[in-house]
Amino acid sequence: MIKSLLIANRGEIACRIMRTARAMGIRTVAVYSDADAKALHVRQADEAVHIGASPARESYLVGEKIIAAAKQTGAEAIHPGYGFLSENAGFAQAVIDAGLIWVGPAPASITAMGLKDAAKERMIAAGVPVTPGYLGADQAPARLKAEADTIGYPVLIKAVAGGGGKGMRRVDDGTAFLDALESCKREAASSFGDDRVLIEKYILSPRHIEVQVFGDTHGNVVHLFERDCSLQRRHQKVIEEAPAPGMDERTRAELCAAAVRAAKAVDYVGAGTIEFIADASEGLRADRIWFMEMNTRLQVEHPVTEEITGVDLVEWQLRVASGEAIPLKQDELSINGWAMEARLYAEDPARGFLPSTGKLTDLHLDDQVARIETGVDRGSEVSPFYDPMIAKLVTKGATRDEAIERLAFTCDDTLTWPVRNNAGFLAALLRHPDFAAGRIDTGFIAREGDALLESATISDALLDTAAVSVFLASGGSRGAFDRHDEEASGDPWSDALGFRLNRAANTNVWMLADGELRQGDARARATGAGSLLWRSDDGTIIVDRGWPHIFAAPRTSGVAGATGGDGSILAPMPGRVTSVDVAAGDAVTKGQKLLTLEAMKMEHALTAPFDGVVAELNASAGEQVQVDAMLARIEPNQ
Structure with missing residues (x-):
C-alpha cells in the first residue's frame, strides 16, 4: 500500500482525498500557490510545499514543480484530483518516468479518450452506440x-x-x-x-447521463451505476443525482454494459466516467442513448455514487494504484436509496451570476442532514484565480423526494458573507415542480432562469421579520417582543416598544434592506420568512430560502417618516456611486430611486424618503464616497 501521497490539486477535492488517505494511514503532502498559502487543504496536510504564483499556469499547471515537490518530500505517489493536470497524459507519463506512482489511468488510456473523434471511432469498434x-x-x-x-x-x-x-x-x-x-x-x-x-x-430534449466505471490492473472492470447531470447552466453542471430519474432496469443494464465495454476498449485502470447523451423526448430508452465522451479521472459529482453504493471511490483509487484488485465484484454492487449533489458557487445569481470573491467573514454550511465537501472555512479567502466552487452539498434519502427535500433545506440554511453564493437559486431549482417530477433536460435552467430568481425578492413578511431585529439592534427596548400571548399584545403598560399615548396599532421601522430604504411592521410577528439570522458588522443578515439579505438602521441624519429628519440622504457605507438618476431641482416621489451605490460587491439603491424636490445633489457617477457622506437632500412638498 502507498505510504505517502502528494495531492496535485487544491480546494475541496484536495481535502476530500486527504480525508480518505489519512483514514488509510497514508501520509499526505499538499502543494499550494501564493493565493492558497493559508488554505484549508494546506493546513490539513502533514506537509505542504509552495509551488509558485497564484495563476494556475505558474503553479498547479506546472508539472515539473509538482514532481519536484514529491521528490523533495519523499512522496511515493501523486493523485491529480480533477481539473488542472488530471487528464494530461504527458504529466501522467512524467510522473511514471520519475519513478512515482500515478493514481489514475495509464497515459495511453488518457490519450485514447482525449480526442473526441478518435474516441468515438474506438467506441464504434467496441459496439458502443455513438451520436x-x-x-x-x-x-x-x-x-x-x-x-x-x-x-x-x-x-x-x-x-x-x-x-x-x-x-x-x-x-x-x-x-x-x-x-x-x-x-x-x-x-x-x-x-x-x-x-x-x-x-x-443536436438532440432537442437532451438528458446528460453518465456511468461510473472502475478498472484495475488485473483485468477487472465494473460499473457503479449511473448519474443524471442534466441540470446545467452554460454547459456547467449545477445539480447531479444518482440514480437517474425515469431509468428502468432494462435500460440501466444496457447502458452500464455499454460503459464497461467502453472502459475495456482502452484497458482502463482506476476511476472514470463514460458520458452519454439521451434523447428524453419519449422517456429514457436504450436505443436513444449515445456515447459522448469519457472523463479519465474522478468526477466532481462522485459523492452521489458513493452515497448510493456505500463505496469510497478514493480508497479504491489508492488501492488499485497500489496494485490491488477492485475490492468488490459486479454482483456485489447495488443501488441503495437516492443521492443528490448541489454545487455551491461563489457567484451572485441576482446580478447575472457575476463571480463573487473575498474573505468569508461569516460562513454557515449546515451539515446536519447533508454531507459537506468543502475546501474553505470561516476566514478563508475566495480567490479570483480558480474555480468558484465553495462547496458541494450532498444529501441522501430513501426516495428521490426525500433527497430533494433534504438538499433544499440545506440550501435554505447556507450563508457565505460578504461573498455571495447561488444557494437561493439552487433551492428554487430543487422546488420547481418540473424538477420534482423528473421532467428535466439540459435546457431546463435556460428556459426557467427568470422564474428561478423570483424568490430573491424581499417579501413583506421578511421586512416584518427584519423590523424586529433592526429595532433591537439599534438599541430599542425588548418589551412585547418577548411576549407572544394575545393578552400581552393588547396591554400598552407591559409594552415598551416606543410607547406613546394614542399610538397607531402598528409599529413601523425604517431600515436599509439590501441598501434600499424600506419599511416593516415590527408587530406583525411574521412567520415563515427567513430561516437563518446572523449578526454582522454591517447589520443583520437574514437568509430567506437560501438568499441572504442584509438589514440595517438608516444612517441618514433623519429620513422623514422614520424620525422626522431633514431628508438628507447619506452614504450607508463606503462605496462607489455607479449611477445618478436625478438632477438638482427634480420633483421626486416617495420610494423613487435617486442614485445607486456599489459597496461590498452589491448595488444599493438609495431612494426618496417622501414626495418632494431634490434640493441638493452632491454625487456623480464613478465617484468614491465615504460612510455618512451627504449625497443628496430632499425637501418635502409644502
Whole structure:
C-alpha cells in the first residue's frame, strides 16, 4: 500500500482525498500557490510545499514543480484530483518516468479518450452506440457544411480537443453554419491549441447521463451505476443525482454494459466516467442513448455514487494504484436509496451570476442532514484565480423526494458573507415542480432562469421579520417582543416598544434592506420568512430560502417618516456611486430611486424618503464616497 501521497490539486477535492488517505494511514503532502498559502487543504496536510504564483499556469499547471515537490518530500505517489493536470497524459507519463506512482489511468488510456473523434471511432469498434455525426479528417468548411446538411439541423459543432463547454456551437439552419464554424474554431484554437471540430446531431430534449466505471490492473472492470447531470447552466453542471430519474432496469443494464465495454476498449485502470447523451423526448430508452465522451479521472459529482453504493471511490483509487484488485465484484454492487449533489458557487445569481470573491467573514454550511465537501472555512479567502466552487452539498434519502427535500433545506440554511453564493437559486431549482417530477433536460435552467430568481425578492413578511431585529439592534427596548400571548399584545403598560399615548396599532421601522430604504411592521410577528439570522458588522443578515439579505438602521441624519429628519440622504457605507438618476431641482416621489451605490460587491439603491424636490445633489457617477457622506437632500412638498 502507498505510504505517502502528494495531492496535485487544491480546494475541496484536495481535502476530500486527504480525508480518505489519512483514514488509510497514508501520509499526505499538499502543494499550494501564493493565493492558497493559508488554505484549508494546506493546513490539513502533514506537509505542504509552495509551488509558485497564484495563476494556475505558474503553479498547479506546472508539472515539473509538482514532481519536484514529491521528490523533495519523499512522496511515493501523486493523485491529480480533477481539473488542472488530471487528464494530461504527458504529466501522467512524467510522473511514471520519475519513478512515482500515478493514481489514475495509464497515459495511453488518457490519450485514447482525449480526442473526441478518435474516441468515438474506438467506441464504434467496441459496439458502443455513438451520436450520429461526422468525425472525418477533412476539415474544409465546405465539407463540414455538407456533412451538417446531410445529418440534418439542428447540429452541434464541437472542438475535437474541447471540454468544459468551450468550443461548442449549436446551429439551427445552414445559413448560420459557416459563421458558427469560424467562431467555434477560433475558440478551440485559443482554448486548446487545436481548431479541429466534429459535427453531431443536436438532440432537442437532451438528458446528460453518465456511468461510473472502475478498472484495475488485473483485468477487472465494473460499473457503479449511473448519474443524471442534466441540470446545467452554460454547459456547467449545477445539480447531479444518482440514480437517474425515469431509468428502468432494462435500460440501466444496457447502458452500464455499454460503459464497461467502453472502459475495456482502452484497458482502463482506476476511476472514470463514460458520458452519454439521451434523447428524453419519449422517456429514457436504450436505443436513444449515445456515447459522448469519457472523463479519465474522478468526477466532481462522485459523492452521489458513493452515497448510493456505500463505496469510497478514493480508497479504491489508492488501492488499485497500489496494485490491488477492485475490492468488490459486479454482483456485489447495488443501488441503495437516492443521492443528490448541489454545487455551491461563489457567484451572485441576482446580478447575472457575476463571480463573487473575498474573505468569508461569516460562513454557515449546515451539515446536519447533508454531507459537506468543502475546501474553505470561516476566514478563508475566495480567490479570483480558480474555480468558484465553495462547496458541494450532498444529501441522501430513501426516495428521490426525500433527497430533494433534504438538499433544499440545506440550501435554505447556507450563508457565505460578504461573498455571495447561488444557494437561493439552487433551492428554487430543487422546488420547481418540473424538477420534482423528473421532467428535466439540459435546457431546463435556460428556459426557467427568470422564474428561478423570483424568490430573491424581499417579501413583506421578511421586512416584518427584519423590523424586529433592526429595532433591537439599534438599541430599542425588548418589551412585547418577548411576549407572544394575545393578552400581552393588547396591554400598552407591559409594552415598551416606543410607547406613546394614542399610538397607531402598528409599529413601523425604517431600515436599509439590501441598501434600499424600506419599511416593516415590527408587530406583525411574521412567520415563515427567513430561516437563518446572523449578526454582522454591517447589520443583520437574514437568509430567506437560501438568499441572504442584509438589514440595517438608516444612517441618514433623519429620513422623514422614520424620525422626522431633514431628508438628507447619506452614504450607508463606503462605496462607489455607479449611477445618478436625478438632477438638482427634480420633483421626486416617495420610494423613487435617486442614485445607486456599489459597496461590498452589491448595488444599493438609495431612494426618496417622501414626495418632494431634490434640493441638493452632491454625487456623480464613478465617484468614491465615504460612510455618512451627504449625497443628496430632499425637501418635502409644502
